[in-house]
Amino acid sequence: MHLLQPALVAARRRAPALVAWPGPEQLHNQRVSALADQLAIHYGLPAAQRRLVVWGARWHDLGKLELGPRLVNKPGPLTIPEWALMRRHPRLGAVRASRLGAPLAVARMIDAHHERWDGRGYGSGLARRQIPLGAQIISLADVFDAMTSERPYKRPMSVGASLERMAADRERAFHPELLDLALALFEAAAPRICLAA
Numbered sequence: 001m002h003l004l005q006p007a008l009v010a011a012r013r014r015a016p017a018l019v020a021w022p023g024p025e026q027l028h029n030q031r032v033s034a035l036a037d038q039l040a041i042h043y044g045l046p047a048a049q050r051r052l053v054v055w056g057a058r059w060h061d062l063g064k065l066e067l068g069p070r071l072v073n074k075p076g077p078l079t080i081p082e083w084a085l086m087r088r089h090p091r092l093g094a095v096r097a098s099r100l101g102a103p104l105a106v107a108r109m110i111d112a113h114h115e116r117w118d119g120r121g122y123g124s125g126l127a128r129r130q131i132p133l134g135a136q137i138i139s140l141a142d143v144f145d146a147m148t149s150e151r152p153y154k155r156p157m158s159v160g161a162s163l164e165r166m167a168a169d170r171e172r173a174f175h176p177e178l179l180d181l182a183l184a185l186f187e188a189a190a191p192r193i194c195l196a197a
């Protein structure tokens with residue numbers, strides 16, 4: 001058994017987790033975890049680091065529990081005050097994850113999952129290699145799944161159009177080498193992961 005296994009199991013038991021929410025969030029988290037794991041494997045991360053990435057991916061939107069489903073699933077554009085709240089969810093999630101026993105590395109991934117390569121994301125304003133690698137992996141999986149999923153406020157985009165949109169953000173939103181890997185992997189992995197979820 002891996003050293004992290006007991007902590008992972010215990011923390012999952014303690015976690016209220018997004019599974020408490022009906023709706024698409026739970027499946028989104030499962031798909032993001034599966035895609036992030038694929039990316040981590042093909043990037044060559046060691047198993048221990050991959051487990052942390054999967055943990056961070058599964059909990060990446062934990063902070064949304066603090067905001068409530070009415071705001072998160074609002075079927076229309078957010079107001080300025082609502083956006084201000086929404087932008088706090090990475091930090092809220094990181095704090096909550098720490099309280100639930102997640103390692104610091106996982107909390108840092110959650111905190112940074114909306115940072116962008118060019119520093120124009122939200123969180124702490126990190127850029128390029130200041131952003132934890134795990135957060136960059138989660139970000140690619142999260143953006144891809146968000147684009148290809150139906151939400152109360154938008155229709156799904158096709159896999160091809162989503163990958164094209166992501167490719168256009170090379171060196172703006174994403175780590176360039178990781179993006180290249182994601183473009184190659186997600187097209188093949190997405191249908192399987194969607195079916196499994």
Ligand SMILES: [Fe+2]
Nearest residue numbers: 060061113114
């Ligand atoms: Fe998020």
